[in-house]
Amino acid sequence: MYALAYHHHSDKQASHITLEPLEPTGHDLHIAIKAIAVNPVDTKVKASLTEKLATPRVIGWDAAGIVEAVGDKVSLFKQGDKVFYAGDIGRPGCYASHQLVDERIVGHHPKSLDFNDAAALPLTSITAWEALFSRLKIGEEDNGKYILIIGGAGGVGSIAIQLAKAVAGLTVIATASRLESQQWCKNLGADHVIDHHDLLTQYQQSKLPAPDYILCLNNTDQHFADMTNLIAPQGMICSIVGTAKHHDLDLLKSKSAGFVWEFMFTRPMLDTPDLIQQHHLLNKIADLIDSNIIQHTRTTAVNPFFADNIQQAHSQLLTGNTIGKIVLSIPD
Ligand SMILES: NC(=O)c1ccc[n+]([C@@H]2O[C@H](COP(=O)([O-])OP(=O)(O)OC[C@H]3O[C@@H](n4cnc5c(N)ncnc54)[C@H](OP(=O)(O)O)[C@@H]3O)[C@@H](O)[C@H]2O)c1
DSSP: OEEEEBSSTTOSSOEEEEOOOOOOOTTEEEEEEEEEEOOHHHHHHHHTOOSOOSSOBOOOOOEEEEEEEEOTTOOSOOTTOEEEEOOOTTSOOSSBSEEEEEGGGEEEOOTTSOHHHHHTSHHHHHHHHIIIIIISOOOGGGTTOEEEEETTTSHHHHHHHHIIIIITOOEEEEEOOSHHHHHHHHHTTOSEEEOSTTHHHHHHHHTOOOOSEEEEOSOHHHHHHHHHHHSOTTOEEEEOSOOSSOOOGGGGTTTTOEEEEOOTTHHHHTTOTTTTHHHHHHHHHHHHHHTTSSOOOEEEEOOSOOHHHHHHHHHHHHTTOOOSEEEEEOOO
């Protein structure tokens, strides 16, 4: 059992470390990892390692694999089950051959996908699902309403467009700034695509009605003022990207509009009583994939899972212009 881990943000590459034997207890599954996906949170956590660690940090929160053993309280899975999951940011991540993960945040693997394509889904699906249905509280009665998704072609946007269109029945306006990212958003079901550079003007020129919902998946600092201008009266804005500047919530007061955060690690990190909702929503995602209602979002495979390939995947993420998801497969 091994992992690729970092001692410090300045590490050019991850170090190969041997893992102690992992014994699952309680609700934990012991999982043999077959594929992982990279996310911006990986590079952010790596960048936060400003003190040189004696025990290196294993990062990575998107994986697919096979259950090898289960803890004494496990009831949702058994040995041999195929699974996909994001995990808990407070525990060692998935840049590893094996990992312990709480069953309540793990889903049954989509039957129609291989490990690579399944690994692309969990973190972004949890984020998009919770943003749309738990934070914005979109329900059946909202069918046909308008949602603006800022950052439509990225990892989260690629699944959010599909859930907003195919599950919630909304009219989807996505933002993308290049021909290939615009086409990607349309292929995933976006009804309209506009450029996120000078968002306010672009939206006004489109002559579309004011959006009832805005889901901000990129650079909240850049888009906050435009979002407050664009949102419909009594509308709701959800962002998943933290800010470096202070913003004026009073700009939403005359419209009685709301602003809410989504952070997909809240449930595992704070051990909320509804933790198991992440298990249920991942199973729903698998069903939607297997019923061909939504599609996986992997666009790139950088194989195999070696330190220099992880570095290459991180470099691609840091450009800020990736489309869909990047995955790596883990050799047996
Ligand atoms: N809170 C949470 O739980 C949570 C969960 C997941 C991710 N996140 C955060 O959410 C952000 C997005 O994650 P991701 O995985 O979707 O990222 P990503 O895949 O790296 O996003 C890339 C996309 O962002 C678009 N983009 C670049 N700059 C933009 C801008 N200024 N405004 C709007 N769109 C822009 C690009 O589209 P064009 O090339 O077409 O311009 C590109 O296709 C990251 O900051 C990540 O850390 C938070």
